[in-house]
Amino acid sequence: MAVTATAVKQLRETTGAGMMDCKKALTETDGDMDAAIDWLRKKGLAAAAKKSGRVAAEGLVAVAGDGPVAAMVEVNSETDFVSRNDQFQEFVASLATLALTSDGTVDGLKAMDYPGTGRSVAEELTDKIATIGENMNIRRVARLSVDTGTVASYVHSAVAPNLGKIGVLVALATDGAAEAVAGIGRSIAMHVAAARPEALSIGDVDPAALERERAVLSEQARASGKPEAIIDKMVEGRLRKYYEEVVLLEQLYVVDGDRKVKAVVADAAQEAGAPVDITTFARFTLGEGIEKEETDLAAEVAAALSN
Secondary structure, three states: OOOOHHHHHHHHHHHHHOHHHHHHHHOOOOOOOHHHHHHHHOOOOOOOOOOOOOOOOOEEEEEEEEEOOEEEEEEOOOOOOHHHHHHHHHHHHHHHHOOOOOOOOHHHHHOOOEOOOOOEEHHHHHHHHHEEEEEEEEEEEEEEEEOEEEEEEEOOOOOOOOOEEEEEEEEEEOOOOHHHHHHHHHHHHHHHHHHHHEEOOOOOOOOHHHHHHHHHHHHHHOOOOOHHHHHHHHHHHHHHHHHHEHHHOOOOOOOOOEEEEHHHHHHHHHOOOOOOOEEEEEEOOOOOOOOOOHHHHHHHHHHHHHH
């Protein structure tokens, strides 16, 4: 199949590989983006194991918490200028508070009454678009809760209290005093902001992603010429490293760099006098996965493809 400039551009931004290598990878894999990423990694031309979309959208992420319940929303706007608008900030903060009693979905939040207006959230959004003069979108919502314990939160690059560019929620279940784990919960939320885990535990890793990683590691190990029995051991060792990169409980705690997060949680349980478990977490980075067109780069890719 014909390889498009758009596909080459996307593969280049995802892997950091050269344009012609990206073009060849897509040609060799019939345009399959995931297979092309693996092809580049097997050739040693791309080190990226993850596909994190280019951050391009503007707006704000907001969090709100109430003990064992917390919520987070992402609202996008066209320009960063709007994120500094008091009306917009108040609107986004209000949505996070409303999300505390929502069903945790965008549609559910939009259907709720917006306080003091006689309008729904969806109608208030339309009104804000007309008033502020930019298109806006309620992109996603997360609502976490525990029966007993606390849901900690953290906002990075804050422009106002609980409003910023990265938001994190971490749910910690415990029968001990919630106050005893609140501090460590916030520290773990800060860790999540920095370390970008993809799964809570090894058992939560996406099976398809794991099989892809295993296939790539096997090919890399086989290229070393080692016997098959040695290759299996090499792959398992490298998978442990993979888990340390993508699994929250297996990651090194960024605060001290010595303990794994699961050890930090165990220490917190001793201090709380009761078991402590991270049941789930959520991390929003403003605009992740939304790509803004780079005109100059597209022209550069198109020129390369025409040669």
